[in-house]
Amino acid sequence: MGNCCATPSTTDYENKKGKNKPNPFSLDYDGPNTSRPTGYKSYVLENPTGHEIEQTYVLGKEMGRGEFGITYMCTDKSTGEVLACKSISKKKLRTRIDIEDVRREVEIMKHMPPHQNIVSLKGTYEDDNAVHLVMELCEGGELFDRIVARGHYTERAAAGVIRTIVEVIQMCHKHGVMHRDLKPENFLYANKKETAALKVIDFGLSVIFKPGERFNEIVGSPYYMAPEVLKRNYGPEIDVWSAGVILYILLCGVPPFWAETEQGVAQAIIKSVVNFKRDPWPVVSDNAKDLVKKMLNPDPNLRLSAQGVLDHPWIQNAKKAPNVSLGETVKARLKQFSFMNKLKKRALRVIAELLSAEEVEGIKQGFDLMDTNKQGKITMVELKVGLQKLGHQIPDSDLQMLMDAGDVDKDGYLNYGEFVAISVHLRKMGSDDHLKEAFEFFDKNKSGYIEEEELREALVDEIETDNEDIIAAIILDVDTDKDGRISYEEFEAMMKAGTDWRKASRQYSRERYNNLSLKLFKDGSLNVDNEGT
Numbered sequence: 001m002g003n004c005c006a007t008p009s010t011t012d013y014e015n016k017k018g019k020n021k022p023n024p025f026s027l028d029y030d031g032p033n034t035s036r037p038t039g040y041k042s043y044v045l046e047n048p049t050g051h052e053i054e055q056t057y058v059l060g061k062e063m064g065r066g067e068f069g070i071t072y073m074c075t076d077k078s079t080g081e082v083l084a085c086k087s088i089s090k091k092k093l094r095t096r097i098d099i100e101d102v103r104r105e106v107e108i109m110k111h112m113p114p115h116q117n118i119v120s121l122k123g124t125y126e127d128d129n130a131v132h133l134v135m136e137l138c139e140g141g142e143l144f145d146r147i148v149a150r151g152h153y154t155e156r157a158a159a160g161v162i163r164t165i166v167e168v169i170q171m172c173h174k175h176g177v178m179h180r181d182l183k184p185e186n187f188l189y190a191n192k193k194e195t196a197a198l199k200v201i202d203f204g205l206s207v208i209f210k211p212g213e214r215f216n217e218i219v220g221s222p223y224y225m226a227p228e229v230l231k232r233n234y235g236p237e238i239d240v241w242s243a244g245v246i247l248y249i250l251l252c253g254v255p256p257f258w259a260e261t262e263q264g265v266a267q268a269i270i271k272s273v274v275n276f277k278r279d280p281w282p283v284v285s286d287n288a289k290d291l292v293k294k295m296l297n298p299d300p301n302l303r304l305s306a307q308g309v310l311d312h313p314w315i316q317n318a319k320k321a322p323n324v325s326l327g328e329t330v331k332a333r334l335k336q337f338s339f340m341n342k343l344k345k346r347a348l349r350v351i352a353e354l355l356s357a358e359e360v361e362g363i364k365q366g367f368d369l370m371d372t373n374k375q376g377k378i379t380m381v382e383l384k385v386g387l388q389k390l391g392h393q394i395p396d397s398d399l400q401m402l403m404d405a406g407d408v409d410k411d412g413y414l415n416y417g418e419f420v421a422i423s424v425h426l427r428k429m430g431s432d433d434h435l436k437e438a439f440e441f442f443d444k445n446k447s448g449y450i451e452e453e454e455l456r457e458a459l460v461d462e463i464e465t466d467n468e469d470i471i472a473a474i475i476l477d478v479d480t481d482k483d484g485r486i487s488y489e490e491f492e493a494m495m496k497a498g499t500d501w502r503k504a505s506r507q508y509s510r511e512r513y514n515n516l517s518l519k520l521f522k523d524g525s526l527n528v529d530n531e532g533t
Helices: 010-017 096-111 143-150 155-174 237-252 262-271 286-295 306-310 328-353 357-370 380-389 396-406 416-427 432-442 452-458 469-478 488-496 510-522
Strands: 057-065 069-076 082-089 121-126 130-135 187-189 198-200
Touching: 057 082, 096 121, 096 130, 143 187, 155 198, 155 237, 155 286, 155 306, 237 286, 237 306, 286 306, 328 432, 357 380, 357 416, 432 452, 432 488, 452 469, 469 488
Parallel strands: none
Antiparallel strands: 057 069, 069 082, 082 130, 121 130, 187 198
16 A cells, blocks of 8 residues: 555545544454455455465565555465565554555556566465565665665666656556556665666555546655646546656656645646756756656646657667766765754754753653663564553554664664654654754854854764765755855754655655645645646
8 A cells, every 4th residue: 555545535535534433344343245254354355365374474574664564574485485575454444445445456466467567466365463465575675775875877777767667657557557656665676686677566556547537536645746636637647747757856866846845845746847957957968858848747638658758769769878977966965865864863862962850751761661671772662562651643654764763773773862862853842942952062163053064073973974075965955045054043944844855755644645635725725726837
């Protein structure tokens, strides 16, 4: 399942939120599949491969977490083949729409023919607690992770990636499937080899469509949404738009439609103004820019089809496309986002050290409560249970983000110092006074500004010496008045705003973004009739 959920109408959405709506997996729920064999509470899948997944596979280490479940590495007992198992918790499937999403994902994966760039479904299982989808294992990492690791991206390499993505789109459309959630996170490499196949892995928001059929559900990830999705009237052309956004990012390192707020992102998409002035666009070929423009045409009737993209001269002559680095700009921008997180984490740790004895005592009690085995560190499971005891009901996906953010030494645990930093974030104890004191920590010479040398000194343990260009990039991003230094006002804005679009794109829960869509259209802040495209 994807990050967002289809929302057919305001009424349906509000029904989903209803607290009195029965959980379809409660023991007394009279669902449509009560004729199935006894021994299982209820059924999501129509024809699962089996019920006892442990009879066929050995579940191994956890590979990742999403809104609805966990992905594990698993091994076929009879063949030794190593695969991936996406286990979707039934407790998380609270509405009929949630259940239909899972059924549709399985139906579409079975419907699609074998293709080297589409992850294959090996089997489906269902027990009392979860639905298990066993799939081909992709160990090569995300598309963007490889870009950052490589350090640069040439036009020739970008052309190869986009050809693969658009070939997948063409295959989907040929078989009547609209993906609706194409984004870099949904593309993994099969293995770590340079020649590894790039595969689409998630059909959680996909739908089967008929020629000419229109859809009105606002779904997908905000940065990759086509304008007609926000206007609630769209067809399969939206997949080409999303691929165009990915191509823009491959060539310059940032998305074409970016803002600090959800509403700002939506408005930027509606306006559809694409910037080709910033670096490195002046050195990008005219053919590449022409393709981006045609893929990001706000009029879906004029936008290139998948076949039109594949026929474009830049794709057709990919081997002749420039094979020189687009410069350090792309590398610096992509890495800047992750290092920006380091700056914020460093500031959080400073704030944690400034807490009063009373505040610290409360946090220490919380840590002791969670550290059940008294090892001086807590696991993610202990964190979740402890937060529930303290009254914090946090989704697993958000919990994983907290764990990732707090676990500075990446040992899989939170020590006391790391826990304090998370507590500061959870309790929102970063008051203006704390922020000012944190700013003063960076402002060693008391000039009223954080200067480049001061930032370098503060992050000496966070950034390697060969990455000093990131310091300048951070200042450039935070320094809104462009005087070469960071004022307190700019520091405060950075701490309170979400500047990492890559991580932000993973954080949009279905309810959060559907809330946005309802707000935009209810209060008129996104007036699609008056906004020019």
